[in-house]
Amino acid sequence: MIEIERLKKIFNVSGIPRIAVNTIDLSVRRGEFFALLGPNGAGKTTTISILSTILKPTEGRVFVDGHDVLQSPHLVRQNIGIIFQDPSLDDRLSASENMDFHGRLYGLSRPDRLKQSEALLKMVDLWDRKHDLVRTFSGGMRRRLEIARGLMHHPKLLILDEPTIGLDPKTRRTIWEYVHLSRKQWGMTVFLTTHYLEEADSADRVGVMDEGILVAVDTPDRLKKMVGPEIVVLGTDIQSMEPVRNFLENQIGILEIHLGSEGEISFPLPHGEYNAINIVRKLPGNIRSMTIRKPDLDDVFIQMTGKNMSLNQENASPFHRVYRGKL
Numbered sequence: 008m009i010e011i012e013r014l015k016k017i018f019n020v021s022g023i024p025r026i027a028v029n030t031i032d033l034s035v036r037r038g039e040f041f042a043l044l045g046p047n048g049a050g051k052t053t054t055i056s057i058l059s060t061i062l063k064p065t066e067g068r069v070f071v072d073g074h075d076v077l078q079s080p081h082l083v084r085q086n087i088g089i090i091f092q093d094p095s096l097d098d099r100l101s102a103s104e105n106m107d108f109h110g111r112l113y114g115l116s117r118p119d120r121l122k123q124s125e126a127l128l129k130m131v132d133l134w135d136r137k138h139d140l141v142r143t144f145s146g147g148m149r150r151r152l153e154i155a156r157g158l159m160h161h162p163k164l165l166i167l168d169e170p171t172i173g174l175d176p177k178t179r180r181t182i183w184e185y186v187h188l189s190r191k192q193w194g195m196t197v198f199l200t201t202h203y204l205e206e207a208d209s210a211d212r213v214g215v216m217d218e219g220i221l222v223a224v225d226t227p228d229r230l231k232k233m234v235g236p237e238i239v240v241l242g243t244d245i246q247s248m249e250p251v252r253n254f255l256e257n258q259i260g261i262l263e264i265h266l267g268s269e270g271e272i273s274f275p276l277p278h279g280e281y282n283a284i285n286i287v288r289k290l291p292g293n294i295r296s297m298t299i300r301k302p303d304l305d306d307v308f309i310q311m312t313g314k315n316m317s318l319n320q321e322n323a324s325p326f327h328r329v330y331r332g333k334l
């Protein structure tokens with residue numbers, strides 16, 4: 008569905024070149040759900056803008072459903088639906104006017120427009136508000152309307168640029184229900200950028216992008232396995248921390264130990280689900296709790312880019328520092 012070959016995009020900022028996308032290669036199969044993860048400024052929106060013919064590549068070639076974005080932009084646009092990072096509805100029009108306008112752009116007949124508009128507005132729960140101006144909609148309602156509009160012409164490829172940022176969990180879930188329903192109904196391919204781990208986690212494959220480079224592309228499971236073993240977190244009391252640390256270092260040979268606040272000790276342990284219990288039995292001091300967690304996409308992201316994906320750095324677990332050190 009998507010073929011990206013040696014794609015490069017350089018912006019000229021007051022005479023100084025800025026490389027936004029630095030020679031990436033990527034294929035996305037028909038029907039696949041692909042998620043692109045990356046910190047601010049990684050080049051995600053630029054890549055999406057090239058895929059959707061809004062920007063032209065500086066170098067390289069990009070094909071959508073076999074059509075070259077430079078040579079056949081019209082055919083590319085016919086096949087895609089886009090949900091932009093920035094809202095793009097006309098808020099002086101009503102919900103159904105926005106839908107109808109979009110349908111006309113894509114050459115849908117009037118009966119088709121009416122039928123599709125009704126089905127989709129019902130799907131996103133906005134049928135009751137169809138005559139209201141978008142100006143009077145809440146953020147979540149606008150987002151739902153954008154999704155409905157993006158699906159109006161049954162695109163083969165739906166491109167979503169951080170579609171759920173700032174939405175409440177219920178609205179996010181609802182939006183994903185619509186998207187997955189459409190995938191099932193007509194085998195739609197989905198290309199997504201997101202900051203939400205659980206959204207990327209349910210993708211078939213995830214691409215990690217940083218400073219214009221695709222640093223890794225694989226299934227979420229394989230990416231997590233690449234990061235390393237399980238992470239064991241022990242809850243102790245403050246007095247037990249040093250003896251436990253000494254024991255782990257000197258008797259077991261674990262070197263990457265992180266002492267957290269309030270008696271928390273964490274360390275990576277290969278096959279942690281089998282090995283942790285044997286170690287814990289021998290530990291000196293007072294062990295109150297033990298948690299074994301597998302690396303998540305946040306760990307993947309941090310290991311591969313040295314950056315924290317979550318917008319709020321304070322969300323990072325203390326263990327991340329240990330992982331970064333290992334690189």
Ligand SMILES: Nc1ncnc2c1ncn2[C@@H]1O[C@H](COP(=O)(O)OP(=O)(O)OP(=O)(O)O)[C@@H](O)[C@H]1O
Binds near residue numbers: 050
């Ligand atoms: N029109 C433009 N002119 C100049 N530089 C640009 C332009 N658009 C993007 N850039 C630069 O290209 C780089 C990549 O930007 P892009 O918007 O693709 O990042 P992103 O991964 O989508 O980030 P975010 O998560 O913040 O949306 C940034 O350094 C940005 O400043």
Ligand SMILES: [Mg+2]
Binds near residue numbers: 052092168
């Ligand atoms: Mg962006």
